[in-house]
Amino acid sequence: MAGHIEGTGRRMWRWLRGVESLLVAVTLAAWAARRMSFVDGWRGALDVLTVAALAALALIWSIRLVQWGRALVEDPRRVLLMAGSLLMTILSPPVLLFSLAQLGGELLVRLRYRGRLPAPGTYRQQVRYRLPVTGCWTVYNGGVTPETSHSWGLAGQRYAYDLVVSDANGRSCRVDSAPKPEDCYAWGQPVVAPADGLVVAARDGHRDCPWVGIVDLFAWSPLGNVVVIRHAEREYSLLAHLQRGSICVRPGQPVQAG
Numbered sequence: 001m002a003g004h005i006e007g008t009g010r011r012m013w014r015w016l017r018g019v020e021s022l023l024v025a026v027t028l029a030a031w032a033a034r035r036m037s038f039v040d041g042w043r044g045a046l047d048v049l050t051v052a053a054l055a056a057l058a059l060i061w062s063i064r065l066v067q068w069g070r071a072l073v074e075d076p077r078r079v080l081l082m083a084g085s086l087l088m089t090i091l092s093p094p095v096l097l098f099s100l101a102q103l104g105g106e107l108l109v110r111l112r113y114r115g116r117l118p119a120p121g122t123y124r125q126q127v128r129y130r131l132p133v134t135g136c137w138t139v140y141n142g143g144v145t146p147e148t149s150h151s152w153g154l155a156g157q158r159y160a161y162d163l164v165v166s167d168a169n170g171r172s173c174r175v176d177s178a179p180k181p182e183d184c185y186a187w188g189q190p191v192v193a194p195a196d197g198l199v200v201a202a203r204d205g206h207r208d209c210p211w212v213g214i215v216d217l218f219a220w221s222p223l224g225n226v227v228v229i230r231h232a233e234r235e236y237s238l239l240a241h242l243q244r245g246s247i248c249v250r251p252g253q254p255v256q257a258g
Helices: 002-018 020-033 037-074 076-090 093-112
Strands: 138-141 162-164 197-203 225-232 235-242
Touching: 020 037
Parallel strands: none
Antiparallel strands: 138 162, 197 225, 225 235
């Protein structure tokens, strides 16, 4: 019973964390709608919606504060750096615009599928995919269930995967203290197309974050250097957080798996 309750709690926390951005967008939209004269008859409903969204956000942030409090005791320097860099990133206009665009895309996707997003058990993919890496890698974050998903509440990241190269001790970097990207085993490893397709977007030139596991203060896109490939109708792959100067394809270029 204890294990079941613990598992349910983890699933609920993943779901709440996934819809956090959506709750922020709903709160802002409801606040803006209340100032429009044609919604006078809906002000009560908007108030209820705003209070419910704020209550959910308060719960999420309370849990997050508890988690950060525990981490602060174990590694105060790292937590303070993460908190500071995250705050600066939120205040960054390019990242803020990206987040708003992501929320807009999230709403469009859910409207297109009428709230019934494709699922592994029912969706028939048109193309067979492979991992976009070679050799032995570890899935640090990601899966096809609510319990293992990268961000189940966000359609665009529901089936995202964070991949790392690990050594025999499970470490992803050669040093433990303040590692840099070049200290990671994945640094410089090739990334390949997961299936045949056509490159529809490729962006290079974003600087490599000088720290590992900490948000870059000067990031102008959370994706960093990225390649997007169209494999079939409504089937795309997005390869993000790539090393600067490593992208060797351009939009309109056909690619083959591997």
